[in-house]
Amino acid sequence: MDMIQAIRNRRSIRKYKDQRIEKDKLDLILEAGLFAPNPGGRQGTKIIILDDRELIDTIGIVNANCENRNWGVGVSKEQPSIIDDKSIKSGFYGCPALAIVCVPRSGKQYVNQIGAAFVCAQNITLEAYDLGIGSCIVGRAEATFAQPGMQEYLDAWGLDPNYMPLVFVCLGYTDGPYPTVKPRNEGRSLYVGSQK
Numbered sequence: 001m002d003m004i005q006a007i008r009n010r011r012s013i014r015k016y017k018d019q020r021i022e023k024d025k026l027d028l029i030l031e032a033g034l035f036a037p038n039p040g041g042r043q044g045t046k047i048i049i050l051d052d053r054e055l056i057d058t059i060g061i062v063n064a065n066c067e068n069r070n071w072g073v074g075v076s077k078e079q080p081s082i083i084d085d086k087s088i089k090s091g092f093y094g095c096p097a098l099a100i101v102c103v104p105r106s107g108k109q110y111v112n113q114i115g116a117a118f119v120c121a122q123n124i125t126l127e128a129y130d131l132g133i134g135s136c137i138v139g140r141a142e143a144t145f146a147q148p149g150m151q152e153y154l155d156a157w158g159l160d161p162n163y164m165p166l167v168f169v170c171l172g173y174t175d176g177p178y179p180t181v182k183p184r185n186e187g188r189s190l191y192v193g194s195q196k
């Protein structure tokens with residue numbers, strides 16, 4: 001797929017079909033995250049692929065309610081977020097698979113660790129798009145796993161206790177019409193150089 005077309009057309013998807021993603025596709029999505037740029041070449045992130053809809057819904061309810069969702073800002077009419085529609089129960093929107101990008105706890109406050117997690121998330125969204133799979137980056141990962149009983153999931157999955165989740169990526173086949181591409185805001189770019 002033409003890269004700029006993928007970058008232009010990828011949208012955050014919050015309506016998913018009740019359809020599992022094939023394992024070979026999940027493996028490619030994981031690989032895309034693992035190949036993201038990383039500070040110092042240390043490959044310091046770990047990525048969990050959670051392929052269990054029931055568990056995703058359970059954790060998604062915690063995610064939706066762990067921070068204030070009354071921002072009063074409209075995110076999307078076509079793909080309403082938990083801020084737009086308070087009746088949405090899960091912060092993961094019923095997706096059948098979820099990528100959880102984790103960083104070392106000791107570095108969680110460093111901009112490079114935060115950046116490392118989010119470039120993994122971006123690679124994941126673009127590979128998913130290329131495979132015809134919808135995605136949505138979702139925050140509040142630290143707050144989600146700080147809730148009572150939540151660390152037990154990470155222990156059960158075998159995540160190194162020195163690591164913690166920093167960002168989620170919902171994954172699933174898009175249900176309903178694909179959202180339209182939003183025009184870019186004016187005044188966001190500067191070119192410094194001599195080419196026309």
Ligand SMILES: Cc1cc2nc3c(=O)[nH]c(=O)nc-3n(C[C@H](O)[C@H](O)[C@H](O)COP(=O)(O)O)c2cc1C
Pocket residue numbers: 010011012013014075076081082136137138139140
């Ligand atoms: C750092 C970050 C955090 C985000 N957190 C959430 C979130 O918690 N819930 C959600 O529904 N969307 C979340 N999004 C998706 C944005 O709402 C979305 O990218 C934005 O509205 C632009 O829409 P588009 O991705 O369709 O272009 C997040 C995106 C980023 C980059």
